[in-house]
Amino acid sequence: MRASQLVAPQRSEMVDLPTPDPGPGEVLVRLGVCGVCASELHPWADGVASYPHRFGHEPAGVVVAVGPGVERLREGDRVTGLFNRAYADLCLADATLLLPIPDDVADENALGEPLACLVNAQRRTPIELADRVALVGLGYMGLGLLQLLKLRGPSRIVAIDVREETRQRALALGADEACHPADLPPEYALTEFRHWQSDRGFDVVVEASGTQPGLDLAGKLVRAHGVLSILGYHQGGPRQVDVGMWNWKAIDVVNAHVRRRADLLESMRIGLELEAKGLIDLGSLVSHRYALDEVDRAYADLRDKPPGFVKAVIRP
Numbered sequence: 001m002r003a004s005q006l007v008a009p010q011r012s013e014m015v016d017l018p019t020p021d022p023g024p025g026e027v028l029v030r031l032g033v034c035g036v037c038a039s040e041l042h043p044w045a046d047g048v049a050s051y052p053h054r055f056g057h058e059p060a061g062v063v064v065a066v067g068p069g070v071e072r073l074r075e076g077d078r079v080t081g082l083f084n085r086a087y088a089d090l091c092l093a094d095a096t097l098l099l100p101i102p103d104d105v106a107d108e109n110a111l112g113e114p115l116a117c118l119v120n121a122q123r124r125t126p127i128e129l130a131d132r133v134a135l136v137g138l139g140y141m142g143l144g145l146l147q148l149l150k151l152r153g154p155s156r157i158v159a160i161d162v163r164e165e166t167r168q169r170a171l172a173l174g175a176d177e178a179c180h181p182a183d184l185p186p187e188y189a190l191t192e193f194r195h196w197q198s199d200r201g202f203d204v205v206v207e208a209s210g211t212q213p214g215l216d217l218a219g220k221l222v223r224a225h226g227v228l229s230i231l232g233y234h235q236g237g238p239r240q241v242d243v244g245m246w247n248w249k250a251i252d253v254v255n256a257h258v259r260r261r262a263d264l265l266e267s268m269r270i271g272l273e274l275e276a277k278g279l280i281d282l283g284s285l286v287s288h289r290y291a292l293d294e295v296d297r298a299y300a301d302l303r304d305k306p307p308g309f310v311k312a313v314i315r316p
Contacts, residue, residue: 003088005052022067036312056086080112102276109283119267121256137209138166
C-alpha cells in the first residue's frame with residue numbers, strides 16, 4: 001500500500017508500506033476520499049514533535065477485510081468514522097468507531113469527522129425559533145454550519161467573511177445577508193458601553209473563523225444576554241478576549257467542540273441521516289481534489305485560498 005507522510009515542515013513524501021492485517025475488533029478500509037482539515041495546517045506548516053508523521057482524519061471508504069470478532073461490518077460496506085493516518089490507500093480502523101454510509105450518500109458528503117463536529121456544534125449552540133444569528137467565518141465549517149442553522153428556524157442569518165466568493169456561496173445556501181467585516185452596518189457591532197445595555201445585536205453569534213479578528217468581531221456582535229458559540233479551531237498561539245465586555249453583556253459563551261467519542265458518533269449518525277434525506281449537502285462545498293502525492297499542494301492551497309477554494313480532499 002502507498003501512504004503519504006510528513007518528513008519535514010511543508011514536505012511530504014510517498015512511501016510503500018506492507019498491507020496491514022486487521023486484528024481483533026479491527027477492519028481494513030480502502031480509502032475513497034479523505035478531507036484536508038484546517039486543524040492540520042499549523043503542524044504541517046510549522047512542524048510536529050517527531051517525523052515521519054501521517055495526517056488524515058476525515059476519511060470515507062470501503063471495508064476490504066474484517067478482523068476476528070467483527071460482526072457489524074463486512075467486506076464491501078462503505079464506511080466513515082473516527083480513524084487517522086488516512087492519507088493512504090488502506091487504513092486500519094476500530095470497528096466500533098465506524099458507521100455505514102447510506103447508499104444514496106456520496107463519499108464527499110460523508111466525511112464523518114467534520115460532519116460530526118458540525119452537528120455537535122449545532123446541538124451545543126442554543127438557537128430558538130426566530131433568533132437573529134450572525135455567522136463569522138465562511139470556510140467549509142462555517143458554510144456547513146449555515147446549512148444546519150437554517151434547520152433551526154432563525155428569523156435572520158447574517159454571514160460575514162472577507163472573501164466575496166464565500167459570501168456569495170452563503171447567500172446561495174440561504175443566508176439573508178452577507179457582509180465584509182469592514183462593511184457591517186454600524187448598528188451591528190456593539191462597540192460602546194451604552195450599546196451593551198440595549199437590545200441591539202444578535203441573539204446568537206457563531207465564530208467560525210479561527211482567527212483573532214474573527215473572535216473580536218463575534219464578541220462585539222452578540223447582544224446582551226445573547227450566546228457566543230466558538231466553532232473556529234484556534235491554533236498557532238493564544239487568543240485574547242475582551243472579558244470586561246463579555247462580563248457587562250452577560251453573554252453565554254459556548255465551546256462548540258467536543259471530544260467524547262460517543263457524542264461524536266451520535267452526531268455523525270445524525271449528520272449522515274440529514275445527508276440521506278437531502279436536508280444538507282456538504283459535498284457541494286468540496287471545491288478542490290488532489291491525488292495522494294499532492295498532499296503538500298492541498299495544504300498550500302488551504303493556506304493560500306486560490307479562487308473558488310472552500311474544501312480540499314485527497315482521493316487516493
